Amino acid sequence: MLLDIKGLHAYYDKSHILHGVNFALPEADIIALLGRNGSGRSTTLKAMMGIVPPAEGSVKLQGEELAGKGSHQIALRGLGYVPEERLVFPNLSVDENLQMGVQRGVDGAPRWSLEDMFGYFPRLKERRNQRAGYMSGGEQQMLTICRSLLGNPLVLLVDEPTEGLAPMIVDVVTDVIRDIHAKGVGVMLVEQKMSMAMRVASRVLVMGHGDIVFDGSVEEMQTRDDIRREWLEVA
Ligand SMILES: Nc1ncnc2c1ncn2[C@@H]1O[C@H](COP(=O)(O)OP(=O)(O)OP(=O)(O)O)[C@@H](O)[C@H]1O
Ligand SMILES: [Mg+2]
Known part of the structure; x- marks a missing residue:
């Protein structure tokens, strides 16, 4: 079992946001997490990453319990995270931002090099000496994805990676997500664009009000009006 989430609860102060989230990713597949605004999708990723420490429940990656650990430890154990808000070090160059992400894989094997990242997004290579803070929103998004990949995750959690990106770049990001999967890395994709999510994912989770109300294949989802x-x- 690659990833196993059981009975996850999370709060912001006294507001109870996650009400026992359960799902599993037996193998390194692409799974989409859909839901309306405010349903708790980002909070699910943050609880898995220890950014919003879960009040209850279990997050197991290859059998190891991550709930209760800090975000840095969780990242080292192999959960990569691309947040909704693009997180770059604005005063460092593109190159330096990428170097910050480089880490040996949990199994010791690096899966990606800097050159692979420039292959995905040539724009980053053109601007490698530029300060990250001066990059456009879309470029910062690409940089954040690459920095996470250089951390050699076993599973990458990506929160709305295509938001605000031009359609052509959405296609590139879609291809990159497919390639991540082809390299044996699991992907959990939070998306607003259902069509994009359904194109790349093999499984779909739907979040209701802080819990999972549907868990099934893309084919099954297509029949569930x-x-x-x-x-x-x-509405
Ligand atoms: N830092 C915070 N403090 C207090 N409440 C929060 C905070 N972040 C989110 N919430 C609340 O938690 C609920 C779930 O938010 P979350 O960000 O997980 O939703 P989401 O499904 O990712 O939706 P979207 O990204 O479209 O906003 C919402 O009601 C939101 O208002
Ligand atoms: Mg969100």
Whole structure:
């Protein structure tokens, strides 16, 4: 079992946001986490990363308990995270930002090099000496994805990677996500664009109000108009 989440609860102060989230990723597949705004998708990723420490529940990566550990430890254990808000070091160059991410894999094997990243996004190579803070939002998003990959995750959690990106770049990010999967890394993708998520993912989770209300294949999801109406479309 690659990743196993059981009974995850999380709060912001007294607001109870996650109400016992359960799902598993037996193998390194691409899984999409869908849901309306405010349903708790980002909080699920943050609870897994220890950014919002879970009040209850278990997050196991290859059998090892991560709940209760700090975010840095969790990243070292092999959970990569690309947050919704692009997190670059604005005063460091693109190159320096990438170097900050470089880490040996949990199994000792680096899966990606800097050159691989420039192959994915040539724009980053053109601007490698530029301060990250001067890059556009989309470029900062690419940089954040690459920095996470250079950390050699076993599973990458990506929060709305295509938000605000031009359609052509959305296609590039889609290809990169497929390639991450092809290298044997699991991907958990939070997306607003259902069509994009359904194109790359093999499995879909739908979040209701802080819990999972659907867990099934993309094919099954396509037949579930009821789930779409109740939990995804804006009323
Ligand atoms: N830092 C915070 N402090 C207090 N409440 C928060 C905080 N972050 C999120 N919330 C609340 O927690 C709930 C879930 O938010 P979350 O960010 O997980 O939603 P989401 O599904 O990612 O939606 P979206 O990204 O579209 O906003 C929302 O009601 C939100 O208002
Ligand atoms: Mg969110």
